[in-house]
Amino acid sequence: MPSASASRRSQEKPREIMDAAEDYAKERYGISSMIQSQEKPDRVLALVKDLTIQKADEVVWVRARVHTSRAKGKQCFLVLRQQQFNVQALVAVGDHASKQMVKFAANINKESIVDVEGIVRKVNQKIGSCTQQDVELHVQKIYVISLAEPRLPLQLDDAVRPEVGEEEGRATVNQDTRLDNRVIDLRTSTSQAIFRLQSGICYLFRETLNNKGFVEIQTPKIISAASEGGANVFTVSYFKNNAYLAQSPQLYKQMCICADFDKVYCIGPVFRAEDSNTHRHLTEFVGLDIEMAFNYHYHEVLEEIADTLVQIFKGLQERYQTEIQTVNKQFPCEPFKFLEPTLRLEYCEALAMLREAGVEMGDEEDLSTPNEKLLGRLVKEKYDTDFYILDKYPLAVRPFYTMPDPRNPKQSNSYDMFMRGEEILSGAQRIHDPQLLTERALHHGIDLEKIKAYIDSFRFGAPPHAGGGIGLERVTMLFLGLHNVRQTSMFPRDPKRLTP
């Protein structure tokens, strides 16, 4: 199907080669005209990962990127890449390839996409630099399907190099260059693995909750009033009025509980207009949200959430070991440890541990980020787990809708969950009684008029319920032991970055 005649859009260099006379291979290579769905050829394209000894001596067609090319006398070695997989290909002067064809192949810009016909050949010595180590492809035809520009803004090999260790001193790629050129940065084996594993987190979250009888809901992101008082909320021009972007789906999850959906979850964007420029804050992130009616105690919900996270961890370790290993090559890290059942500590126990380690903290003081991390280390030493629940937070540090602990007015029925010493989930039993909710809102100085709709949701019979919200990027980052949430957001948004 591809024709050897250079298209209007081809670059000059290959065209010159093709124009050369007396080239007996001239139909066997070139730049194809743009694929505009002109034809439906029968040709089957093989996958690079399927090129193994089982296919030895077969002729196959492959579409892949030119990862590298290296001319060596009358031969040209290409590494052809397809996602995380690559194979060596050889163009050698002979029956199928002319000198001009070898030169053409050697000059194809890196990252161009090519269609290659070749014979799969067993090699005597394993090719250590490729994933397909036992075979190489002896090229008979090669056509460029999409030509990359000659200068890449970053080199893929640099982008997967570990930043410390034996390769110290060699080029790496800084974060802004990566993010500015995300289309290329996402092609690395590390990025491919991170985001395939992230897609696995969503899959396992839903699979687990579907098995537990939860219903998936869709909640609106444009809302008429800021539910938690108006701080850190983005304003939207909505026809002739203003509206806001939802800081969480919480009100809507709770309305679904009041509407008898009983157990609900959603996965969607969450917006925080917070000018925090840290390794773990984004202005837009993906929330995995759960809300559930319970019978008598919010621990019924706490246990379901913790079990859901445990099922995710297990599923990742069972089904995504290749991806974990791939990321570890660039970012070495201890395997993630967790207990069954999940360790649950009360806030006062954590305070005692921190005080024993020399930290001075008041009983009703929230955990600072350094204290969170220190506590994570103390818990790891004592209990050998990277995942635990901190229960019974001081009422003073939680939002107005948090249910107070009836046994201790300074405590609340609320909890956070931590991975490797960083918070990934915040949740609580919510107040389901409109009168108590009103009292608590007044205590927090919240304008009742602005939350009237919220409070009214509970006036027509509301079951006791609890829930929580998980940050997808944080879970991905901390499970893999990475150090910046921008590595686990495909197109991160922070106060300084809105592109690409």
Place this chain on the structure above:
Amino acid sequence: MPSASASRRSQEKPREIMDAAEDYAKERYGISSMIQSQEKPDRVLALVKDLTIQKADEVVWVRARVHTSRAKGKQCFLVLRQQQFNVQALVAVGDHASKQMVKFAANINKESIVDVEGIVRKVNQKIGSCTQQDVELHVQKIYVISLAEPRLPLQLDDAVRPEVGEEEGRATVNQDTRLDNRVIDLRTSTSQAIFRLQSGICYLFRETLNNKGFVEIQTPKIISAASEGGANVFTVSYFKNNAYLAQSPQLYKQMCICADFDKVYCIGPVFRAEDSNTHRHLTEFVGLDIEMAFNYHYHEVLEEIADTLVQIFKGLQERYQTEIQTVNKQFPCEPFKFLEPTLRLEYCEALAMLREAGVEMGDEEDLSTPNEKLLGRLVKEKYDTDFYILDKYPLAVRPFYTMPDPRNPKQSNSYDMFMRGEEILSGAQRIHDPQLLTERALHHGIDLEKIKAYIDSFRFGAPPHAGGGIGLERVTMLFLGLHNVRQTSMFPRDPKRLTP
């Protein structure tokens, strides 16, 4: 666990009753104190749907809403409801219940949530008004867990009444009342069925695409520039600058294709600042988006998308028959019909059919909504299908990034899909060549500076690709034969509605 002493928050009427002296049953009923997770009782709560003859003569605890209550001499009949299921309960003066207890039960406000202990008894005559027709519950204890206010803004029985037919003339509930009081409206069997089925659409979409090797991605909703020129886009205040809400995830899906993810999908909110007040437009809806690299022809993608929709239709008809029947009781409708493989018509064939039916239309004119519907009827008559593809739209009516048809400069490699004569998906082969993309943008008068990042995405090797976006609310509406997209959006957003 619940105590019969009236809580601080109880209403006056039950308190009076309870204060009455010489009530031998006074511990057996009342208003419980608020559930604040004080205790973890061993009590197991049975589900209403499990109350069948198999449980006859067992004592069970049930938590449910009071759907109706009716006193009749020394007895009170309650209908207890749990989601789509309900059962009759009887409180009768005798060993377990006093006169006061019967009166208490009869006076519980509708929609209150109660914990009931009772004996499951087989009934001689089927109870036609309940889903559990063969048993009733003989109440021994009844405690109010959450008391509803006495006046409901709408009656659930009115809200499920068919608007025409034999019940004509009886009360129904208009749409604004429903939406203003969505927490109650969502409790109806019809709403429960609609949104459980909608959650099934998302599940089937993902299940099918996961089986086809697709990867789920998360794309940002806050973007720095309006991708299609700036019309109909919401503006967001982003710290000291302006940003926009994404009108579709298309640019990001395409970037993922350029980044070698090969086959991607996402489910997320899509925002359109369009002042359209119709039965099928929302300003925020849920997009089911697909993008896929193909080998030689965009029909490879077209077939995958059509098959995904067919798998959804089949899955719904197999797994959600109860929900379909429930919705049909209120909104009668013919079962949804589709062919395998999906019918594909070219735009020019559709034009010919419309012209034969007397419509005057130019070759490069887009379909109006009435013509879409007429075409749907003509196709149904001729081919007996409610689902079909219209392929090869005129280039003039499609966005600048649509791949022109190389065989006919007035046509394009683009398609829409229709259910019951209404568009549910729009898609195309996209231009993957930066030079052609630039030419087409200029032809459309688009400022190249604003789409530079978009065009640059294709400069480093881009595979041919195609995709499309499906509106979740429309698919739900049209599959069920409903007539307004606000029925299939839990919390709809339109130019005039931002609440609840």
